[in-house]
Every structure is written in structure tokens, then in C-alpha cells.
Amino acid sequence: MTPLVLAYIFNIIILIPIGLMTMLGGAKGGQLACQSKFPESEGFRTILGSLWTAILIGSVLGLFFPITMSVLLLIQVIYKALWLLVYAMPRMLNQRTNEVPWGIASTFLIIIVTFPWIIPWGQLFFDVVRR
Amino acid sequence: MDYNFNWVSVLGLFFPISMSALLLVQVIYKTLWLLVNAMPLMLNKRSNEVPWGISCECVTNEHHLDELRAIMNRRIRIDPIKVRRKEGAK
Numbered sequence: 452m453t454p455l456v457l458a459y460i461f462n463i464i465i466l467i468p469i470g471l472m473t474m475l476g477g478a479k480g481g482q483l484a485c486q487s488k489f490p491e492s493e494g495f496r497t498i499l500g501s502l503w504t505a506i507l508i509g510s511v512l513g514l515f516f517p518i519t520m521s522v523l524l525l526i527q528v529i530y531k532a533l534w535l536l537v538y539a540m541p542r543m544l545n546q547r548t549n550e551v552p553w554g555i556a557s558t559f560l561i562i563i564v565t566f567p568w569i570i571p572w573g574q575l576f577f578d579v580v581r582r
Numbered sequence: 583m584d585y586n587f588n589w590v591s592v593l594g595l596f597f598p599i600s601m602s603a604l605l606l607v608q609v610i611y612k613t614l615w616l617l618v619n620a621m622p623l624m625l626n627k628r629s630n631e632v633p634w635g636i637s638c639e640c641v642t643n644e645h646h647l648d649e650l651r652a653i654m655n656r657r658i659r660i661d662p663i664k665v666r667r668k669e670g671a672k
Contacts, residue, residue, distance in 0.1 A: 474614065474618055475618065493619065494619065494633065497615055497618050497619040498611075498615055498619075498636075500614075500618070501611040501612070501614035501615040501618065501619075502611045504610075504611070504614055505607045505608075505610035505611030505614060506607065506611075508610050509603065509606065509607050509610070512606075519603055520603050521603075522590070522600060522601055522602075522603045522604055523603060523604075523607060525590065526590050526604060526607070529590060575597075575600050576597050576600055
């Protein structure tokens with residue numbers, strides 16, 4: 452089993468409960484996923500839940516087409532790093548750490564630290580061109 | 583959420599095939615959102631609560647499917663791990 456496949460399995464394990472609960476669990480499911488740190492908004496909750504479920508489906512596809520779907524890991528690193536920079540970090544610096552959902556923040560941190568080592572950069576960007 | 587896709591879409595200008603899986607993820611999540619949020623609101627006569635800008639953008643994104651089908655067919659065929667597996671099977 453390659454580290455790349457492990458990354459997809461990690462996504463699947465996390466997103467089966469979190470993605471589906473955010474998308475289909477209503478206000479209660481959304482609040483559970485974000486540890487009641489965000490104000491409820493049906494529109495944003497369902498957009499986030501849909502995105503996470505799409506990443507879940509993409510990760511299942513990634514088990515069969517690991518290189519093709521590896522761009523999914525890249526976008527995860529980018530959007531999670533952006534969220535940590537624009538939401539979590541300013542709150543931590545302003546002593547408002549109680550507003551940060553630590554479950555989401557720590558998962559995001561694990562992903563942005565580990566996935567860049569797993570993403571097959573060479574194959575993703577250059578193999579296709581060479582072939 | 584789409585802003586993140588915009589960043590990576592810039593990479594798609596230079597590596598269109600590598601980034602094509604993103605189009606698939608976009609089609610999936612926008613379809614899901616239309617199904618779980620916009621459609622129930624419309625069916626319950628609460629269409630004034632639907633953000634039509636986002637909804638129209640989601641619907642127009644569905645045209646990615648045709649481009650995607652062509653791109654993914656090519657890309658999947660050259661997935662190195664799949665190729666290696668096939669070679670191993672031989």
C-alpha cells in the first residue's frame with residue numbers, strides 16, 4: 452500500500468462521518484461537525500458539506516486512480532492552509548482561541564504538514580507532459 | 583469555497599490534464615449542493631431563499647462533464663500506478 456493510497460483512506464475515514472453529517476445532518480449535524488464554534492447558516496453549511504462529500508467521492512476514486520486524483524490532495528492542502536491563515540491564526544494571535552474549532556484545525560494541520568510529502572509532484576505535473 | 587478552486591484553476595492553464603480532476607470535484611459538489619439545498623427550497627416554494635447567482639453558476643458548471651469525459655479518458659489511461667499494475671499482471 453503506497454502512502455498516496457493511505458492519504459485517500461485517511462480522507463475517507465474522516466469524511467464519511469464529517470462530510471455526510473455536515474451535508475445531511477441539518478443544523479444539529481453542522482454544529483456537531485464544527486463543535487458549535489460557527490454560527491448556523493444553512494447555505495454555507497450545505498456548501499461545505501457538499502464540498503467535503505465531493506472530496507470523499509474523489510478520495511474513493513483515488514483508491515483506483517491514485518495519480519489522476521492526486522490534485523485533490525493539492526487543493527486540500529491549499530484550502531486548509533488558507534483557512535488556517537485567514538481564520539485560525541488571527542484568532543490565536545488575538546487570544547481568541549476559544550473561537551477556533553480544534554477538531555477541524557488539528558485535522559487541517561495534519562493534512563497540510565503530511566500531504567505535501569505524499570503528493571506525487573513529478574508525476575502530477577511533468578509525467579503527463581512528457582508522455 | 584470557489585476561491586480555492588480559482589487558485590488551482592490558474593495551474594490548470596499550464597497543466598490542463600493534471601488539474602482536470604478538479605473539474606470533476608467541482609461538478610460533484612455543485613450537483614450535491616443543488617440537490618440538498620437549492621432543489622428542496624424550490625420544491626417547498628421558498629425559491630426566494632435560493633441564491634440564484636451561485637445556483638446559475640453551479641448549473642453552468644455541469645458543462646464541464648463533456649470536457650472531463652474526454653480528458654479523464656486520456657488521463658486514466660496513463661495513470662502510472664494503473665499501468666504498473668497492468669504490467670505486473672502480465
